[in-house]
Amino acid sequence: MARPTCNTCHFVKTDCICAHVKTLSNRTNIIVLQHKGEEKNAKNTVRLAELIYSNITVLVGETPEDFEALKELPQNSSALLYPTEDAEPLEDNNTASHLTHLIVLDGTWKKANKLFFSLDILSQFKQVSFSQLPENRYHIRKANRMDSLSSLEAIAYTLNLTEKLAMEPAYTALEAMMENQFKHMPAEVRARYKQND
Template sequence: MKRKYCTTCHYPQSACICHAVKPTATVTDIIIMQHPSEVEHAKNTVRLLKLALPQTQIYVGETAADFAELQGYLAAQTRPVFIVYPNEHSQAASEVETDNKAIIVLIDGTWRKAYRMLQLNPWLLNYPSLHLECDDESQYVIRKAKRSDSLSTLEAAAYTLASLEPNADIAPIFAVFNAMVHHKLSAMPAAVRQRYNSDKLKG
């Protein structure tokens, strides 16, 4: 039997998280450059981010040609644009002074794929890059990461927002995120669930 999906959150009806969705808005705009392999991933947090923050713009691709429209859009902006990606030249998001009308661009993919996308899109070097100084570990306990400083795209977006726009309400973002994580954990067999540190979940 074909699975039925919620027409709002687009999760299976048995995993619907609409009860946790409370859309919010921010002055800072978020743009996601999403690797094609992430689009249909069951644990894709960009889908959740879009539910909580509908103004989020998502561009799917890998090469410069794929992102030609985005490149033109950003080039026409008068607002400051920042790429959220740690490197030797990146600045801590908490140290950036803006007028709360910035645009932040995040790359959604594994570290390897994100790095590959950066290499294929050298135009991104035209913009300053930011990194996060986050004391908290990722709450994305249902997806393993090779790096201890790994955050989901949703978490990185929320924490960057909190740094650039202190008055922004990021609680709705984590509410829908935690609803998905809690559901995934509750659906696991007890023996499997014990492998995950669910005590780190927010809220």
Template sequence: MKRSCCPNCCYPKATCVCKYVSPPISTHTKVVVLQHPSEASIAKNTVRLLALQLTNIEIFNGESSRDFEKAKQLITSRQSALLYPNEKAISIEQLTQQQQPIDTLIIIDGTWKKAHKILALNPWLTELPSVTFAELPSNQYRIRKAEQQNSLSSLEAATQFLHEYENIDPQPLFTLLNGMITEQTKYMPQHIKARYD
């Protein structure tokens, strides 16, 4: 039997996160998410939360260059940067000192393995400037095991960037993230829930 979902947040009504959503956050930077198809249906995926809170966000689902043709057209017509820790990435602190600001941030949403595959299938992404964090914030996304130490969820990465680059208040987004974690864990047996506390 299919579970009934909230028409606003699209989570099952039993784990609805609407009560944690703050007034919409407007940003100068457009957030463009390239989401691997396998991530879209995962209940603990945080891009869904970003879409509930940010007004200037666009999500493209796919893997190949053909899947992201519209995203490519949008990105290449703007001052864009890829949030990805490769060898040519500069820190956000360096970015804020540049005269030409970026107006579009690209985030790849998927495991490290899936992100690598998207990069391999979309070489145009490697031609974009890359940005990273000089120091990673602590990971608050405790209900999904990361493949690498100090990994951040897509929500945490976007929030940290917008906080450092535009000085937005990160708390509404983190409140929403923690609210989702609360809802996702509330029906777990206590001994399993204890792993995430």
């Protein structure tokens, strides 16, 4: 039988994180393209981003037809957060100040790459990335790249750069979610993750 879930955060009630969530009002429109394989992943951080940020849209899918809404975005002020060689650093104030919509690919690197190369429309948008990264605080999921951030951390850092929004609300919610996941792990597995903190 399914365990009851919180109507707000959608975690099971024993793992509710609502007390650890602070809502922030962001000016930049965050458009998350979530690979359908991530939608029900308990370790996915986009659900936290949806709780924290007031201006965020999550589109789930895998094919161009799933992301038709991208055609409505203003090309001159929208950007894709993706670390290509030509990506402009968001630390550049000129890049950040003109941004109204930020597209974020949500998935493992393999899934994100698949979205990037299968969605031709993404090539119409300027690419942006980071010249330097904050420490990755999300230790639950393994990443193939040393410069990886979770989707929540990437969004939080972007909004810190573009709007000076504090990153601490994202870290607080992330820590609460990780602690709940640690509770359900065998002691030896939990200890291994804790050593990496």
